[in-house]
Amino acid sequence: MYKLTYSPASPYVRKVRLAGYLSGLNDQIELLNPDHETHIKMKSNNPLGKIPVLMTPNNQYIFDSRVIVELFNDTSGKLYPNDDNKKIILTNAALAEGLVDASLLYVYSIRYSGDQKPSEVWQKLQLTKIKNTIDYLDTNVLNDFNSSNLFISHIGLIVALDYLNFRKIYDWELKTKNLDAWHKQVSASLPGYKETYPKDPS
Ligand SMILES: N[C@@H](CCC(=O)N[C@@H](CS)C(=O)NCC(=O)O)C(=O)O
Incomplete structure (x- = not known):
């Protein structure tokens, strides 16, 4: 499972979630609320103090949202084409x-x-x-x-x-x-x- 620092109002978190849906990965993403111990730990891993931060199934921390989107695209190939476009x-x-x-x-x-x-x-x-x-x-x-x-x-x-x-x-x-x-x-x-x-x- 992936773990994602969740906030219901954050546009960058929403972008990552929608990228998860479009990549067919949504079922593999666990959302962690701001008061969750692991959310706090994941966020503290980003010295900028920003969310989203993603934890991969092999426990790597990834930020920011653009890098998470790139990771999802590496897995699914669905977020942008790999051609001139x-x-x-x-x-x-x-x-x-x-x-x-x-x-x-x-x-x-x-x-x-x-x-x-x-x-x-x-x-x-x-x-x-x-x-x-x-x-x-x-x-x-x-x-x-x-x-x-x-x-x-x-x-x-x-x-x-x-x-x-x-x-x-x-x-x-x-x-x-x-x-x-x-x-x-x-x-x-x-x-x-x-x-x-x-x-x-x-
Ligand atoms: N470039 C970052 C921006 C992330 C960002 O600014 N997130 C906001 C939440 S919507 C945040 O954590 N703000 C707290 C802060 O800037 O200290 C990304 O794409 O992930």
């Missing part, structure tokens, strides 16, 4: 991940502001990245993220768009047409979509 798929996945990064930096600007007011300059910087990327995607998603197979790029973008909704950061659904249609179509066919939809820890 590989770099395109991974570039699209990186764009989606940038959307998650900007969203999380926005959320953290509030969560870790202590008794100070969050920096408006910082928030505006992140919101501009988010808005520009959503505009870009609304124009290009049907070409760039279009294939008969689902890949890690699809997972990444679904995770990013749902996280924007979950944290109410930017109402992209109201502002897009192609992207909204793409999301409806892909989310309906992505294995594990509903099971992994973000929620606050109980």
